[in-house]
Amino acid sequence: MALPKPPGQTRRRNLDQPNWTTLTDDDVPDEVPEFPGRKPSVAALVYWTAIFTSPIGGILHDVDHFGIARLCRLHSKAEQGKINGVELGELRQLEQMYGLSPWARRRLQWEIDRVGGPGTAHDPQRTDELQRRRDERRGRMEGTGT
Helix, strand or coil, X not given: CCCCCCCCCCCCXXXXXXXXXXXXXXXXXXXXXXXXXXXXXXXHHHHHHHHHCXXXXXXXXXXXXXXXXXXXXXXXXXXXXXXCHHHHHHHHHHHXXXXXXXXHHHHCCEXXXXXXXXCCCCCHHHHHHHHHHHHHHHHHHHHHCC
16 A cells, blocks of 8 residues: 655645644643553553653544553563564554554654754755755756766
């Protein structure tokens, strides 16, 4: 499956750009929600806190908390080496579903912008400048017969 490219990175500029959601540090929730269900292990609680202190935590809804809790418990089991193949597959699927890997965020069309300003990964002006330089190099190469 071809993944959508982030804004400003498409070669064909005449195509409609998909709607990307930019997550910033402003999206980080004010407080970490309580872990649902039974008491979690330390590793599960650390992962839970990491998720909810990131910009992704700001777009998760209350109903997502149970799936995230299951993900954290499976992550804890994996760290202890007590996970089987089926549970490992479930862990990967949950990570994909909640956008916890770069590939999953791209598939969900989420972009995390922590720094901002010129020279960042998806700055359209920077992307246009790089494209202009590539076009100039191609023109020089075509002109010399190489």
